[in-house]
Amino acid sequence: MDIVKLTIDDKPVVVERGTTLLEAAKSIGINIPTLCYMKLEDLNFENKPGGCRVCVVEVEGRRNLAPACKTECSEGMVVHSHTVRVINARRTVMELILSDHPAECLTCAKSGNCDLQSMAQKLGIRELHYKGEQSRYKGDKSPAIIREMDKCIMCRRCETACNDVQTVGVLSAINRGFESVVAPAFEMDLDKSSCTYCGQCVAVCPTAALTERDSTWKVVEAIVNPQKTVIVQTAPAVRAALGEAFGMEPGTLVTGKMVAALKKLGFDYVFDTDFAADLTIMEEGAEILDRLSRHLNGDKEVKLPILTSCCPGWVKFFEHHFPEMIDIPSTAKSPQQMFGAIAKSYFAQQLKKKREDLVVVSVMPCLAKKYECTREEFQVNGDPDVNLSISTRELANLIRNANLDFGKLTDEDFDNPLGESTGASVIFGTTGGVIEAAVRSAYEMFTEKKLEKVDFMELRGMDGIRKASVDFDGLPINIGIAHGLGNARKLLEDIKAGKSEFHAIEIMACPGGCIGGGGQPYHHGDVEILKKRQKAIYAEDAGKPIRKSHENPYIQKLYKEFLGKPLSDKSHELLHTHYFDRKSKIEINQE
Amino acid sequence: MASVKLPESKIQELKEVCQKYDNKGSELINVLHGAQELFGYLPAEVQEIIADELNVSVAHVYGVVTFYSFFSMLPKGRNPISICMGTACYVRGAEKVLDEFKRILNVKVGETTGDGKFSLSCLRCVGACGLAPVVTIGERVYGRVSADDVKKILSEYA
Ligand code: SF4
Ligand code: SF4
Ligand code: SF4
Ligand code: FES
Numbered sequence: 213m214d215i216v217k218l219t220i221d222d223k224p225v226v227v228e229r230g231t232t233l234l235e236a237a238k239s240i241g242i243n244i245p246t247l248c249y250m251k252l253e254d255l256n257f258e259n260k261p262g263g264c265r266v267c268v269v270e271v272e273g274r275r276n277l278a279p280a281c282k283t284e285c286s287e288g289m290v291v292h293s294h295t296v297r298v299i300n301a302r303r304t305v306m307e308l309i310l311s312d313h314p315a316e317c318l319t320c321a322k323s324g325n326c327d328l329q330s331m332a333q334k335l336g337i338r339e340l341h342y343k344g345e346q347s348r349y350k351g352d353k354s355p356a357i358i359r360e361m362d363k364c365i366m367c368r369r370c371e372t373a374c375n376d377v378q379t380v381g382v383l384s385a386i387n388r389g390f391e392s393v394v395a396p397a398f399e400m401d402l403d404k405s406s407c408t409y410c411g412q413c414v415a416v417c418p419t420a421a422l423t424e425r426d427s428t429w430k431v432v433e434a435i436v437n438p439q440k441t442v443i444v445q446t447a448p449a450v451r452a453a454l455g456e457a458f459g460m461e462p463g464t465l466v467t468g469k470m471v472a473a474l475k476k477l478g479f480d481y482v483f484d485t486d487f488a489a490d491l492t493i494m495e496e497g498a499e500i501l502d503r504l505s506r507h508l509n510g511d512k513e514v515k516l517p518i519l520t521s522c523c524p525g526w527v528k529f530f531e532h533h534f535p536e537m538i539d540i541p542s543t544a545k546s547p548q549q550m551f552g553a554i555a556k557s558y559f560a561q562q563l564k565k566k567r568e569d570l571v572v573v574s575v576m577p578c579l580a581k582k583y584e585c586t587r588e589e590f591q592v593n594g595d596p597d598v599n600l601s602i603s604t605r606e607l608a609n610l611i612r613n614a615n616l617d618f619g620k621l622t623d624e625d626f627d628n629p630l631g632e633s634t635g636a637s638v639i640f641g642t643t644g645g646v647i648e649a650a651v652r653s654a655y656e657m658f659t660e661k662k663l664e665k666v667d668f669m670e671l672r673g674m675d676g677i678r679k680a681s682v683d684f685d686g687l688p689i690n691i692g693i694a695h696g697l698g699n700a701r702k703l704l705e706d707i708k709a710g711k712s713e714f715h716a717i718e719i720m721a722c723p724g725g726c727i728g729g730g731g732q733p734y735h736h737g738d739v740e741i742l743k744k745r746q747k748a749i750y751a752e753d754a755g756k757p758i759r760k761s762h763e764n765p766y767i768q769k770l771y772k773e774f775l776g777k778p779l780s781d782k783s784h785e786l787l788h789t790h791y792f793d794r795k796s797k798i799e800i801n802q803e
Numbered sequence: 804m805a806s807v808k809l810p811e812s813k814i815q816e817l818k819e820v821c822q823k824y825d826n827k828g829s830e831l832i833n834v835l836h837g838a839q840e841l842f843g844y845l846p847a848e849v850q851e852i853i854a855d856e857l858n859v860s861v862a863h864v865y866g867v868v869t870f871y872s873f874f875s876m877l878p879k880g881r882n883p884i885s886i887c888m889g890t891a892c893y894v895r896g897a898e899k900v901l902d903e904f905k906r907i908l909n910v911k912v913g914e915t916t917g918d919g920k921f922s923l924s925c926l927r928c929v930g931a932c933g934l935a936p937v938v939t940i941g942e943r944v945y946g947r948v949s950a951d952d953v954k955k956i957l958s959e960y961a
Contacts, residue, residue, distance in 0.1 A: 381860025386869040397861040398847050405862075796851065 218289035233280040244293050247331055248367035249281040250737045254674055255723050259372035265305045269293045277301050306335050311342040314362050320420050325734050327418030349393050354402040356409040356425055356582040361393050364421035370394055370413035378697040382407045406532035410525035410721040411579030411730015424579050428606045434571040435478045442571045444479040445551045448486055449577040449641030449726035450604045452748040456733040457608035458618040463744030465752055468623020473611050475624055484626045486633030488551035489640040492522055493761035495787050496544040497653045498778035500716055515540045517714040520646050522546045524584035525721030529697050534704050535793035543788040548574050548581050549590050552597030553786040558774045567595055574601045577729030589789055603731025632766040635759035642746045643695035643725035644671045647718035651682055653762045659685040666759045692717040695725050809848050816841055821856040828859040831867055835874055844875045880915045880922035882960050887937040889928025897936040903953040
């Protein structure tokens with residue numbers, strides 16, 4: 213290994229050639245402040261535009277200060293990370309950035325979570341010496357994401373998320389100098405672009421330039437409306453992250469407190485999206501088995517691999533980028549939408565209410581769900597199956613608004629019938645979970661034998677693409693898993709080229725799956741947090757008395773009383789959907 | 804943005820330009836140059852085709868187009884007006900001349916009038932400093948132009 217020796221702040225340090233000053237300093241416990249820089253450790257992505265210059269340090273023998281995030285260590289370097297000159301330079305840089313930034317911290321959606329704000333604090337900025345014109349850009353409100361580019365500091369993290377991690381390619385820096393800004397092509401609004409609403413750009417934006425479309429107040433209005441019965445459903449990944457918003461350790465499970473808080477907030481019924489996840493397994497599992505047995509019987513038409521369809525970010529991705537393959541994914545709706553459809557039919561009947569009198573609210577780790585519930589195919593005569601979708605962060609705000617002391621709440625249980633769930637449904641919240649849940653049920657349906665060991669460790673983990681073969685009583689079933697759309701793209705290219713050896717593939721748009729969703733408490737680039745949330749999810753699964761979806765007694769009851777069996781006409785009507793070709797077409801003038 | 808229908812033969816030529824550069828994303832700037840020569844400007848549709856051919860995102864193509872002032876997304880007018888902004892012209896009042904063109908035509912620099920008759924752009928020194936301020940319209944050169952002359956000059960194209 214080629215190594216170099218240098219000293220930083222009088223401490224000697226030895227590193228591999230190619231290491232940056234920033235990393236070398238970190239290895240000996242010196243954390244040089246950074247703003248534009250971001251490293252997503254386990255995902256192997258780095259944003260290193262070297263633009264903000266907050267990370268400058270002094271290198272002896274060099275006239276100019278060097279940005280630590282971009283400067284490589286060299287032999288014998290003598291580096292000082294906090295001289296007066298360095299500190300002054302950082303403050304000047306910060307003041308210049310702030311001179312083109314609206315000072316709206318008091319009312320800003322990102323206040324308390326903003327990297328720009330905390331850097332200004334850290335550097336002790338108390339006065340702005342530079343006053344100049346501030347750049348102004350048009351706002352952009354999509355169903356899920358709001359772009360307020362006046363607050364953009366051109367760190368380009370969103371570009372890394374959208375272009376490198378997700379390979380969606382919606383965002384690019386455009387124009388130059390003072391006019392420059394990050395925008396979709398032709399400065400079109402996000403809702404006109406091929407944005408998947410995965411929210412990964414929002415998850416990494418240091419400021420409030422990118423935020424979710426906030427629906428908390430609409431939820432409050434519904435709750436206080438005496439005409440409406442308000443039902444809430446909570447996605448599996450929310451319980452593994454909500455506690456962070458109240459200062460708890462990442463990975464703290466807060467299921468019971470979350471339910472208690474929702475009841476105190478005044479929802480009429482507190483149900484669980486997990487119930488609908490069990491339902492998804494019933495339908496998706498049946499579909500997998502149906503395609504598999506047709507394939508085994510020599511049917512050449514049947515499409516394999518089957519792809520999961522519970523992630524709306526992923527759905528929109530393939531609709532835009534792989535429209536020729538829209539008949540490959542399962543037709544099963546996402547758990548959010550299955551829940552809405554059942555709540556507004558089966559449960560409305562039980563309550564003897566019209567569907568319009570029900571308001572279904574979902575709490576999701578996800579921003580794509582805000583968009584999903586506005587899709588026309590998920591409405592009946594203009595009444596959406598899910599009326600409002602709020603993120604984990606928005607729920608945390610509602611709880612704060614209501615002045616509830618979250619940490620002190622006594623655990624409560626979900627209501628029934630739509631609140632009962634199994635361990636299989638809980639793991640929907642992490643990458644690998646949906647397919648593991650499907651395998652648990654499909655195995656028993658296919659082999660008609662009891663599955664003794666429900667933990668499929670070979671399907672778990674954090675690698676972007678994972679492969680495993682599961683033994684279905686002598687028949688090896690090849691399973692693929694991808695999380696992050698860039699990884700999904702790789703598996704799709706293989707299918708397109710006829711090179712895929714899989715029978716079934718699980719895809720989730722967000723790195724880590726929904727635990728890393730665009731609506732979760734901000735991780736500020738610390739991917740370790742995702743692993744802790746993942747652990748919490750598997751712990752919740754292990755602690756559940758029932759761990760296979762088809763054994764959920766309320767699911768069995770639902771089929772008996774209402775749906776018949778999986779893939780029945782009723783199931784198709786309520787629980788399945790279809791996809792659209794969204795690739796933009798260029799008009800051709802035939803001469 | 805008005806959508807432009809592209810003739811099929813031109814699309815073919817555009818694809819050939821891309822092929823000339825091996826459909827490489829790293830050759831984007833050269834491809835855009837070639838495309839602008841072909842179409843005179845770079846409408847959205849052209850950028851979309853280029854993105855597809857070079858396998859880069861449209862946003863990235865648009866980012867490059869907007870970064871270099873050489874590239875234009877608007878068709879040139881039938882009579883392209885250029886105003887020299889070199890030092891000599893500038894100190895002798897080229898900016899006032901420019902403002903007058905902007906006012907009368909009601910367009911900004913880089914834009915084309917609604918009827919497609921005139922487009923307006925600025926140039927670096929054209930090397931006719933003796934005639935400053937200099938304005939060119941198509942092939943014709945006008946020297947020692949003052950703001951008061953603008954109306955008369957434009958009337959020649961009525
Ligand atoms: S939401 Fe996802 S797809 Fe849309 S711009 Fe952000 S990162 Fe890109
Ligand atoms: S929108 Fe946010 S993430 Fe993107 S460049 Fe601006 S400040 Fe950075
Ligand atoms: S992975 Fe989960 S959080 Fe992310 S877009 Fe898909 S459903 Fe939403
Ligand atoms: S953090 Fe190094 S230049 Fe921005």
